[in-house]
Amino acid sequence: xxxxxxxxxxxxxxxxxxxxxxxxxxxxxxxxxxxxxxxxxxxxxxxxxxxxxxxxxxxxxxxxxxxxxxxxxxxxxxxxxxxxxxxxxxxxxxxxxxxxxxxxxxxxxxxxxxxxxxxxxxxxxxxxxxxxxxxxxxxxxxxxxxxxxxxxxxxxxxxxxxxxxxxxxxxxxxxxxxxxxxxxxxxxxxxxxxxxxxxxxxxxxxxxxxxxxxxxxxxxxxxxxxxxxxxxxxxxxxxxxxxxxxxxxxxxxxxxxxxxxxxx
Amino acid sequence: xxxxxxxxxxxxxxxxxxxxxxxxxxxxxxxxxxxxxxxxxxxxxxxxxxxxxxxxxxxxxxxxxxxxxxxxxxxxxxxxxxxxxxxxxxxxxxxxxxxxxxxxxxxxxxxxxxxxxxxxxxxxxxxxxxxxxxxxxxxxxxxxxxxxxxxxxxxxxxxxxxxxxxxxxxxxxxxxxxxxxxxxxxxxxxxxxxxxxxxxxxxxxxxxxxxxxxxxxxxxxxxxxxxxxxxxxxxxxxxxxxxxxxxxxxxxxxxxxxxxxxxxxxxxxxxxxxxxxxxxxxxxxxxxxxxxxxxxxxxxxxxxxxxxxxxxxxxxxxxxxxxxxxx
Ligand SMILES: Cc1cc2nc3c(=O)[nH]c(=O)nc-3n(C[C@H](O)[C@H](O)[C@H](O)COP(=O)(O)OP(=O)(O)OC[C@H]3O[C@@H](n4cnc5c(N)ncnc54)[C@H](O)[C@@H]3O)c2cc1C
Ligand SMILES: Nc1ncnc2c1ncn2[C@@H]1O[C@H](COP(=O)(O)O)[C@@H](O)[C@H]1O
Numbered sequence: 253x254x255x256x257x258x259x260x261x262x263x264x265x266x267x268x269x270x271x272x273x274x275x276x277x278x279x280x281x282x283x284x285x286x287x288x289x290x291x292x293x294x295x296x297x298x299x300x301x302x303x304x305x306x307x308x309x310x311x312x313x314x315x316x317x318x319x320x321x322x323x324x325x326x327x328x329x330x331x332x333x334x335x336x337x338x339x340x341x342x343x344x345x346x347x348x349x350x351x352x353x354x355x356x357x358x359x360x361x362x363x364x365x366x367x368x369x370x371x372x373x374x375x376x377x378x379x380x381x382x383x384x385x386x387x388x389x390x391x392x393x394x395x396x397x398x399x400x401x402x403x404x405x406x407x408x409x410x411x412x413x414x415x416x417x418x419x420x421x422x423x424x425x426x427x428x429x430x431x432x433x434x435x436x437x438x439x440x441x442x443x444x445x446x447x448x449x450x451x452x453x454x455x456x457x458x459x460x461x462x463x464x465x466x467x468x469x470x471x472x473x474x475x476x477x478x479x480x481x482x483x484x485x486x487x488x489x490x491x492x493x494x495x496x497x498x499x500x501x502x503x504x505x506x507x508x509x510x511x512x513x514x515x516x
Numbered sequence: 517x518x519x520x521x522x523x524x525x526x527x528x529x530x531x532x533x534x535x536x537x538x539x540x541x542x543x544x545x546x547x548x549x550x551x552x553x554x555x556x557x558x559x560x561x562x563x564x565x566x567x568x569x570x571x572x573x574x575x576x577x578x579x580x581x582x583x584x585x586x587x588x589x590x591x592x593x594x595x596x597x598x599x600x601x602x603x604x605x606x607x608x609x610x611x612x613x614x615x616x617x618x619x620x621x622x623x624x625x626x627x628x629x630x631x632x633x634x635x636x637x638x639x640x641x642x643x644x645x646x647x648x649x650x651x652x653x654x655x656x657x658x659x660x661x662x663x664x665x666x667x668x669x670x671x672x673x674x675x676x677x678x679x680x681x682x683x684x685x686x687x688x689x690x691x692x693x694x695x696x697x698x699x700x701x702x703x704x705x706x707x708x709x710x711x712x713x714x715x716x717x718x719x720x721x722x723x724x725x726x727x728x729x730x731x732x733x734x735x736x737x738x739x740x741x742x743x744x745x746x747x748x749x750x751x752x753x754x755x756x757x758x759x760x761x762x763x764x765x766x767x768x769x770x771x772x773x774x775x776x777x778x779x780x781x782x783x784x785x786x787x788x789x790x791x792x793x794x795x796x797x798x799x800x801x802x803x804x805x806x807x808x809x810x811x812x813x814x815x816x817x818x819x820x821x822x823x824x825x826x827x828x829x830x831x832x833x834x835x836x837x838x839x840x841x842x843x
Contacts, residue, residue: 265790267656268789269656269813269816270816272653272656274657281653281657352625378653378654379653380652380653381635381652381654383618383635384625391622391626397590397619398704399619413704416766417709418614418615420711420767421709422709422710423706424704424705425706430703436756436759437759437760437766438759438760438761438762441761473664474664475631476661476664477662477663478659478660479647479662480659481652482658483656483658484658488816488817488819490819490821492823493820497824498822498827498832501824502831503836505804505822505833506836506837506840507840515724515748515837515841516749
């Protein structure tokens, strides 16, 4: 079985609002603030793939990204975690793709990687928070798609997929090929790369494919146009509860909440 | 005549509240452009709901009532939806931002070659196009997005739009759609389903939400939050980290990729205040934060704060509130 995990490098989503910088002209985040990171949901997706591989050594896992110069780092990280191969789709024309364009390019990249039985995406990338590339990619490849998945087991030729539902969870049986959009759960907490993994990953060749290599001749036109990016403002002023120690602050907090008539 | 098509979702055998909100949004756009508003209603035994969609703002309802639509399967629903879209040929398709839309909207967008903006919270109907506002970068920024394709698709966050009416005098057309789904097999087979029981009240409906994050350290500590919540007839929420650490089930997650709540009072305990968490609770009327780090970002959006280890604060707080509220 061959698993392809689609991963993306993003501006660190944990940068606090107060420090977050926007390039208003380019209409996107300032790209070189902090260290860019692997999208956290893609980290969960890698973990789901590697758990399958832990149980069946014949499974091959390929990490794939569409990204610019710095994004090689997330591929190295994926290799260090235990992925077998990496594929880098890299072209100046890929840097401004919208969701549909990204899915189209990934579909071409996956065809380069040969047959993919299971494709994993993150539930959403923490830059544009779109949550649609996975489902678009499934359509692009004309395969089945399951959202909010967090755990997978092989059962003969099919897969048992655990997914979140509105009020709990469900176990679904699905044939391959299939695309899963992975959400976080205590069962797919990402592993850290091992020292050995990091060493091996550093030596690994990462094949890159340009638009031309993927036989994309004409510019992919975007369906979504960002007209403006703004920063929201919160206008709350915090009042800190005074006190010698925790219990005293707690007494003051309780009195304050009662005085404000907030609790019934 | 271009038009607006709203995907109707059903909750407890009735037209869902988010659907009413979407119809309200569609009516606001239509008031400016004069285009018709249609609703697509799919399911089994649902034909009786068409009139309430009309009363909620639809000019026409395309209904597909079929046994095979009793259980939700995205690929089966998609076939019917694509057929309805081909008949209506709408300029804008609006989905209530619920779980089903996560897969329906992008997959339909692909089939119609239309652009999709997800999790929209506002819009501006201009003469040339509708521009949608959407939080991006974990809600640290807002983007205004225009869709360049002839068909524009959008999923809209519940509780951000005003519903229309209902107006019992409204009349509309009902179109019965034949489901061409005989050769569309569901992609998945449901083997098991586990539904959590709602303990006290649902998170979204709670007047008080008591949430914990990584700072709680373990599942046992959440017992204190449950105690406080029970005392205030509230519900317990959590951050993504608390869910990941197995302290609480995923259904407790509050934030951009969890539930969105707006209670009277929100307690944030051991929560740093990442923008993705704030996105799910900043609408709360009053925010109380307890955090040992005076520089935690959560304080910048809180009304009152306590800088201390929560373990020094919660026991006394619970005891004091119990005394005060018993009176
Ligand atoms: C695309 C995307 C979507 C996301 N969606 C969500 C979402 O829906 N919901 C969500 O919550 N997160 C979400 N996140 C994750 C988010 O970015 C943060 O990682 C997360 O909210 C942090 O959780 P936390 O506050 O519990 O942990 P931390 O950030 O680690 O904060 C723990 C806090 O506890 C305090 N603390 C420690 N010990 C104590 C003590 N004894 N007493 C008092 N205080 C203490 C610390 O000072 C610290 O401020 C998302 C991220 C991405 C990229
Ligand atoms: N540039 C990219 N390269 C590889 N995978 C991507 C890229 N963009 C998005 N994805 C995948 O699609 C998921 C959803 O992204 P989005 O629709 O942008 O929120 C991500 O979690 C990734 O798994």
